[in-house]
Amino acid sequence: MGRDEGKRKITVYDTTLRDGAQGEGIHFSTQDKLSYVERIKEMGSLYVEAGWPGANPKDDNFFQLLKEQNIPMTHIAAFGSTCKVNESPENSEILLKLVASGAQTITIFGKAWDLHVRDVLRTNLAENLRLIRESVSFLVQQGHEVFFDAEHFFDGFKENPDYALKCIKMALEAGAAISILCDTNGGCLPADIARGVEAVMQEFAPRELGIHVHNDSGLAVANSLVAVEAGVTQIQGTWNGFGERCGNANLSTLIPLLQVKGNYTVLSESALHKITPFSRFVAELSNAPFDEKQPYVGRSAFAHKAGMHVDAILKNHRTFEHMDPLDVGNERRILISDQAGKANILERLRRFAPDILKEDPLVEKAMLEIKDMENHGFQFEAAEGSLDLLLVRILGRFSTPFEVLDYHVWSDPLRGELDSVAVVKVKVGEQTVHIASEGNGPVNALDTALRQALASFFPILEKSELVNYKVRVLDGSRGTEAIVRVIIDTRLGREVWGTIGVSNNILKASAQALLDAINWTIWKFEGGAC
Amino acid sequence: MGRDEGKRKITVYDTTLRDGAQGEGIHFSTQDKLSYVERIKEMGSLYVEAGWPGANPKDDNFFQLLKEQNIPMTHIAAFGSTCKVNESPENSEILLKLVASGAQTITIFGKAWDLHVRDVLRTNLAENLRLIRESVSFLVQQGHEVFFDAEHFFDGFKENPDYALKCIKMALEAGAAISILCDTNGGCLPADIARGVEAVMQEFAPRELGIHVHNDSGLAVANSLVAVEAGVTQIQGTWNGFGERCGNANLSTLIPLLQVKGNYTVLSESALHKITPFSRFVAELSNAPFDEKQPYVGRSAFAHKAGMHVDAILKNHRTFEHMDPLDVGNERRILISDQAGKANILERLRRFAPDILKEDPLVEKAMLEIKDMENHGFQFEAAEGSLDLLLVRILGRFSTPFEVLDYHVWSDPLRGELDSVAVVKVKVGEQTVHIASEGNGPVNALDTALRQALASFFPILEKSELVNYKVRVLDGSRGTEAIVRVIIDTRLGREVWGTIGVSNNILKASAQALLDAINWTIWKFEGGAC
DSSP states (O other): OGGGTTOEEOEEEEOTTTTGGGSTTOOOOHHHHHHHHHHGGGGOSOEEEEEOBTTBHHHHHHHHHHHHTTOOOTTEEEEEEOOOTTOOGGGOHHHHHHHHTOOSEEEEEEEOOHHHIIIIIOSOHHHHHHHHHHHHHHHHHTTOEEEEEEETHHHHHHHOHHHHHHHHHHHHHTTOSEEEEEETTOOOOHHHHHHHHHHHHHHHTTSEEEEEEBOTTSOHHHHHHHHHHTTOOEEEEBGGGOOSTTOBOBHHHHHHIIIIISSEEOSOHHHHHTHHHHHHHHHHHHTOOOOTTOTTTSTTTTEEOSHHHHHHHHHOGGGTOSSOGGGGTOOOEEOOSTTOOHHHHHHHHTTTOTTOOTTOHHHHHHHHHHHHHHHTTOOOTTOHHHHHHHHHHHTTOOOOSOEEEEEEEEEOTTSOSSOEEEEEEEEETTEEEEEEEEESSHHHHHHHHHHHHHTTTOTHHHHOEEEEEEEEESOGGGGGGOOEEEEEEEEETTEEEEEEEEESSHHHHHHHHHHHHHHHHHIIIIITTO | OGGGTTOEEOEEEEOTTTTGGGSTTOOOOHHHHHHHHHHGGGGOSOEEEEEOBTTBHHHHHHHHHHHHTTOOOTTEEEEEEOOOTTOOGGGOHHHHHHHHTOOSEEEEEEEOOHHHIIIIIOSOHHHHHHHHHHHHHHHHHTTOEEEEEEETHHHHHHHOHHHHHHHHHHHHHTTOSEEEEEETTOOOOHHHHHHHHHHHHHHHTTSEEEEEEBOTTSOHHHHHHHHHHTTOOEEEEBGGGOOSTTOBOBHHHHHHIIIIISSEEOSOHHHHTTHHHHHHHHHHHHTOOOOTTOTTTSTTTTBOOSHHHHHHHHHOGGGTOSSOGGGGTOOOBSSSOOHHHHHHHHHHHTTTOTTOOTTOHHHHHHHHHHHHHHHTTOOGGGOHHHHHHHHHHHTTOOOOSOEEEEEEEEEOTTSOSSOEEEEEEEEETTEEEEEEEEESSHHHHHHHHHHHHHTTTOTHHHHOEEEEEEEEEEEGGGGGGOEEEEEEEEEETTEEEEEEEEESSHHHHHHHHHHHHHHHHHIIIIITTO
């Protein structure tokens, strides 16, 4: 704990399963949510907002399931709202469902902007204060820890500060453990956030506050930081910044920012080391693309492309790296591109030949071969599988595991699904396999046929899968005769790597990338490991 | 200009083509760069950093081309560095190439962090000051407007403030028009930025300053805002935040933030209205995925999913919307007819039916059909040929000029050129033509066969040609089964228009786009003109 001395503790309230699921393209099944609740334990004792019981049958089922499976509800929060206008808490279906959920912590939102009270609730300002006071009080009496989300607090504070503060006062007096100040529309500037938090601190300190902001101005992380600096102790957000419109405050960014750059303790050091794989796990679970440019946790976050930067990095990491990537479970990547120099290639070669010297003629050979291929449209920064395959070939450590004797495909593009058929004939050792396979389009047919033909010889191929297929037209000025570059990403377990093909025929480029993907999988996991 | 009164003017220095191109997966061909320089005029008078002449042949060629094509170089900047250690500016290849580029504005970077001087340049602190002073001075004497990028200024200022300030002093005394303070590693907090800018302002005001930051802490936009608030007048960044590692400050976010939320004038109001399509254009050009969650310009930025929010939005837009999406050329997406969308479609329909009224049910029908297709991955911004074809179909003014009875292709992707054969059977009136044609790849074979079959009936097809073929994978997460969008550009004389196809089969998508291209050519130049 020595390193944490004097650091302020910040708690995390994770709303990925609720507010995050409002994001376009984000979906969690009940099973996904169970996996989530199980896996998030490795991050330590965060609050997990698991849904809104009563809002839809899926959320009801999930809380039911948590109870049935005896999953500890200590840090599971149920989300909902105050009771309705002219309703008493005892008769509020919303509140009764929250109590029945079994969650120990209950978070309810109430209006803190007079505009909303008038135009959305269509009631008077006093009635809204009653809703807040009585709802919080009722839940506290039922033995719950109650968090109060002051919806639109900052917009309300701008237009009617007295009323916005009164809403907070109601919740705190009624026994809310924490009041969370929300920038629900995400339009506030850091100065707005600072003013709002400071006003509440002045009035109600040392009562605890939380911050919940959206990213509509690209400032969700900065605004959360400002709030913490002004005294807030709970940050609300989602992994990868998932959420409605432009998303919520991104915990994958905010947590490392506070802990590594700021003077705060958020997670344990060992949990912080897991934040990169965990963020990726959440993206996979929700079936959303993972933003590789994300600070701290993205694949590009510590990737160096310019030759000059790489040269400096090798002299002293601090020169072009703002922190140690290992602290957040990420890694440094040296990209090989037309801007790369010998230093990049040497660093990469040393993965396979740790003792190779800068002067070794193979280094020069590798560089020339790579530059030559790059001049023909290859690009290795997103195709590390093909790059490594090339390097082990140059090092004389690769022998072809199979031979392709025939490879045909035909298509009828006006037909429906499975409109393409591929025929593949391969030779492995003395054995020959001749196989045909249908597919959605010619590339899919080629891929399926090749894997089927080889799987019995190389069972590892059944465990790997193609997860991404990218096509780039390099010189589009010759119409359909243009040069195309295909990059395919393959996943095996947690590892993902790209392979590349370049040709004026999209099928040829695809076949090249497919063959590299298969060769590299076999080399790495069957031969190369020996 | 009434609305801009009292607002501070901020200039934009756009480094998308240079620093943006350092981003993983970002590449611009020479033709792409020319299109960029042409199209960016609609944003007003930004500075465009077009490359580093001398760093690689591609950048050299590009500046050469700008000169040959007499493209005005007023706001084109060339990027480079100071001369080397122990070198005089007159003998510096770097500086001479910059001068030879023909750019009026030259931006050079120099070290402002003593660590870099010692560990990367491996020289003494005085020599680095000489490099800055003499390099700037030399370029100024050659008649250039010189911008000085103080690389790693903020990290340098933290560790050796006196030296960091001396570097700025050297550049300004030598005649640099602007000194740009850089957070090159992207690890600084807003407080670091404020401190650094304030110190420079105190020493050198009213000399002009710029800010250039990276997003490694998720704060590039916030840090740029802080710098502007502290007195900086030039913002450097890239569209969509492209750039090395986590990218540069995102101009697509920062410009609306300063202009709509802050008290600054950055672009003209009409240019600000174009920022959404322009950001998308840059992504398409670089073939990088467009982040739809981006503030202001993303498709999700003003999309309302929660039923309660939509209800409130209908009562009063301000309740859940922090600004008017139209101000940045974006649109609200909810399940009601969208006035802006309708207006655009109406305007387009009037090209073919000048008297059609807003209330005509065909307007509604066209809008619904377009929205539906967009939901399935179509995107008509770059495919106006397909859009117009759809509209004349809806207006009942299109009759199919030919019928495709059969359309087959087979390929042997391991063979050499002309490895694909397409067979096409078409019916025109009572006549049937059955033809086979070879091609480089299946798409080229399909194109050639179709044109050969139809050319005798529609001679205009021999005058038109395909000039561009772009493929975009929309949802890459299902490997080779991903959805692909193909856009083909056709030229006839001076006119160029795009057509589009979307499918999980790249050949089907290509065939769709090809058929649209041919149908539109025939309609427009043979039938439609009558």
